[in-house]
Amino acid sequence: MFLNKAANPGYFTHGRNLLGSINRGVNRSAALQSYGRLAGEEAHKSLQHWSQMPDVEIFESISRFVHRVIVRCMMGEDFYDHHVDELYDLLQQMESLVGHPFNLLLPSWVPHLPGRQLAQARNRFAEIFRERLAARQLESDVWRDSLDYINYTLNDPRTAQLADYYPSHHVVLMFAAHTSTVASIAWTIVEVSLSTWLLRKLDLTSSYSCSAIPYTKRKFESLWPPCRRYSGVHMFRTTKQPVSLEGSDYTVPEKSVVLISPYLTHHDPAIYPEPHEYQPHRWLLPDGRLNPWNGSKEAAFLQFGAGNHRCPGENFAAIIAREFLAALLMKYEIEWGRDGAPADLSRLDFTKVGSPWLEGDAAVRIRPRVFGS
Numbered sequence: 001m002f003l004n005k006a007a008n009p010g011y012f013t014h015g016r017n018l019l020g021s022i023n024r025g026v027n028r029s030a031a032l033q034s035y036g037r038l039a040g041e042e043a044h045k046s047l048q049h050w051s052q053m054p055d056v057e058i059f060e061s062i063s064r065f066v067h068r069v070i071v072r073c074m075m076g077e078d079f080y081d082h083h084v085d086e087l088y089d090l091l092q093q094m095e096s097l098v099g100h101p102f103n104l105l106l107p108s109w110v111p112h113l114p115g116r117q118l119a120q121a122r123n124r125f126a127e128i129f130r131e132r133l134a135a136r137q138l139e140s141d142v143w144r145d146s147l148d149y150i151n152y153t154l155n156d157p158r159t160a161q162l163a164d165y166y167p168s169h170h171v172v173l174m175f176a177a178h179t180s181t182v183a184s185i186a187w188t189i190v191e192v193s194l195s196t197w198l199l200r201k202l203d204l205t206s207s208y209s210c211s212a213i214p215y216t217k218r219k220f221e222s223l224w225p226p227c228r229r230y231s232g233v234h235m236f237r238t239t240k241q242p243v244s245l246e247g248s249d250y251t252v253p254e255k256s257v258v259l260i261s262p263y264l265t266h267h268d269p270a271i272y273p274e275p276h277e278y279q280p281h282r283w284l285l286p287d288g289r290l291n292p293w294n295g296s297k298e299a300a301f302l303q304f305g306a307g308n309h310r311c312p313g314e315n316f317a318a319i320i321a322r323e324f325l326a327a328l329l330m331k332y333e334i335e336w337g338r339d340g341a342p343a344d345l346s347r348l349d350f351t352k353v354g355s356p357w358l359e360g361d362a363a364v365r366i367r368p369r370v371f372g373s
């Protein structure tokens with residue numbers, strides 16, 4: 001319901017079909033490899049820029065970085081070259097406007113300013129898609145092998161005829177992809193900056209190459225899942241049959257809507273001893289593999305949900321996080337900015353679509369690492 005007004009009428013009729021295409025399009029191994037390279041390039045560009053600034057706000061800066069990576073990989077180099085900043089502003093506007101009480105509560109035939117503003121932003125988003133897709137048609141040879149997700153949907157017979165719905169699909173997709181990916185990287189930076197002992201223990205000074213050194217790669221990946229503690233997305237499910245709850249005599253009736261909270265699971269000390277501690281090493285198995293936590297009957301790690309509606313962007317998000325954290329921690333020093341470390345990490349901002357950010361943000365200073373000093 002929340003997203004209804006961000007999409008054009010009719011989109012949700014085809015929503016399942018388009019949502020299904022994300023898994024197929026984004027998780028192709030050639031695509032993921034290319035997304036890793038692009039995320040690495042964007043990380044280096046952003047970090048170089050930030051290292052020349054006095055301080056950078058963590059969540060705000062990571063938000064722009066993640067947006068650039070998602071546009072470049074999912075929409076393609078043409079959307080990135082011509083519209084990356086405009087798309088950021090439009091999505092920010094739409095996100096705040098869909099949450100406006102008038103848009104949430106009033107039917108769409110009631111005229112009001114936030115409704116008109118939302119329609120304007122939605123229309124401009126759609127216009128950008130029309131412009132770019134028309135330009136691609138004129139240069140179809142250039143775009144034939146592009147690994148961006150739009151190109152995949154244009155070439156897949158299940159979604160090729162749905163091009164009119166792509167703008168709505170990408171608004172929904174950007175909402176699903178952006179906030180939580182930003183949260184997971186930004187919280188990792190906060191946690192790592194609060195734990196200088198950790199940097200020494202992980203020995204991050206050895207050289208890193210995205211594809212060549214699997215064990216080192218795991219070290220970066222292990223920094224990230226501890227952000228389970230900031231899981232803000234709830235999972236909605238409907239029971240297909242009565243389910244009796246273990247340890248109680250209550251049975252959830254058939255066709256009930258059940259709300260599952262990854263947040264509570266991720267703070268259960270029976271699963272994660274000392275759940276409030278940031279302990280990346282608990283994610284590394286002795287042989288260097290990542291600990292998956294979930295056995296065949298367990299659902300201990302729900303950061304990306306489970307079952308039919310499980311997040312199709314998990315691999316992509318992990319790649320963005322790994323490339324960014326590797327670039328940051330290998331080549332730069334971080335210290336707290338003008339206001340020092342945030343005093344209260346429990347101030348969570350849930351106003352966005354996805355995992356919470358830190359209310360009021362926190363600033364860090366990033367400087368190139370001087371080797372051999």
Ligand code: HEM
Nearest residue numbers: 176177180181184233235303304305306309310311313317
């Ligand atoms: C750290 C980053 C991310 C987190 C924590 C996250 C988490 C989640 C969760 C918990 C769900 C609901 C799963 C369920 O109900 O079982 C979900 C769904 C979804 N996510 Fe993600 N996500 C992230 C990144 C992404 C990215 C990068 C994309 C884009 C490719 C994406 C696209 C989606 C979509 C389209 C759905 C809806 C799936 C459906 O209903 O079938 N997510 N995500």
